[in-house]
Amino acid sequence: MSVLVAIAITTGILSGIWGWVAVSLGLLSWAGFLGCTTYFASPKDGIKGLGLSIATNLSGVFWAMVIIHLSTMVGIEILGYVVTAVVAFLMCVQAKKSWLSFIPGTFIGSCATFAANGDWQLVIPSLIVGVLFGYSMKASGVWLQKKLSQPKEDFAVAELD
Template identity: 85%
Template sequence: MSVLVAIAITTGILSGIWGWVAVSLGLLSWAGFLGCTTYFASPKDGLKGLGLSVATNMSGVFWAMVIIHLSTMASLEILGYVITAVVAFLMCVQAQKAWLSFIPGTFIGSCATFAAGGDWQLVVPSLILGAVFGYCMKASGLWVHKVVAQPKTNAVPEMD
């Protein structure tokens, strides 16, 4: 079994479980899948990738809330666009810090917050648990591949 197939199997199983968990906990299943996507797209693997995914997603939630709050204070519509431009610049510049270097993760967190109408209290746990599920999907798939690919040591040798 290839690594891809092993990860596909565990991803399929855990995606179904995530859907149930999200509904059971009243979370946004789609936002969880965005957290999962962030992990899979992250340039880092393992726990470093999980940390990078969560950190950048959470920074995106923060920046979205900055845009939402500052835009509601602006009396002119054009100021909302200027605020968005400045914050988008800051979302990119923050990537100078290694733990915030995955810019797409920041934009995913921000977009999830906008899509949820600014309900960051619901977006945050959805993104975090989604990223954890992404980590588990890949880690369990790699484990399945390793177990299946191990040579059989109890095999009986063939007789000539």
């Protein structure tokens, strides 16, 4: 079995579980899938990818709240667009820091916050748990592929342990 098929299997199973978890905990299932997407798209893998995904998603939530608050403070609509332009610039420039270098992760966190009408208290746990599910989907898929590709002799020995 290819790694892709193994990851597809575990992603399918864990996506169903995520849907249940999200509803059970009152989280935003779609925001969790955005967190999961951030992990899958991250240029880093493993724990580094996990940290990079969470850090950039959370920075995006922060920047969205800056835009929301500054835009509502000023009564002139055009200034809201100027605020958006300046903050979008800052969202990109922050990528100079390696732990914030995944710009799409920042924009995903920001977009999730806008889509949730600024409800950052709900967006943050949804994104974080989603990133954790993304990590689990990929890691379990890689594990499954390795397990299934072991020679039969190794399988027999592994079962005896």
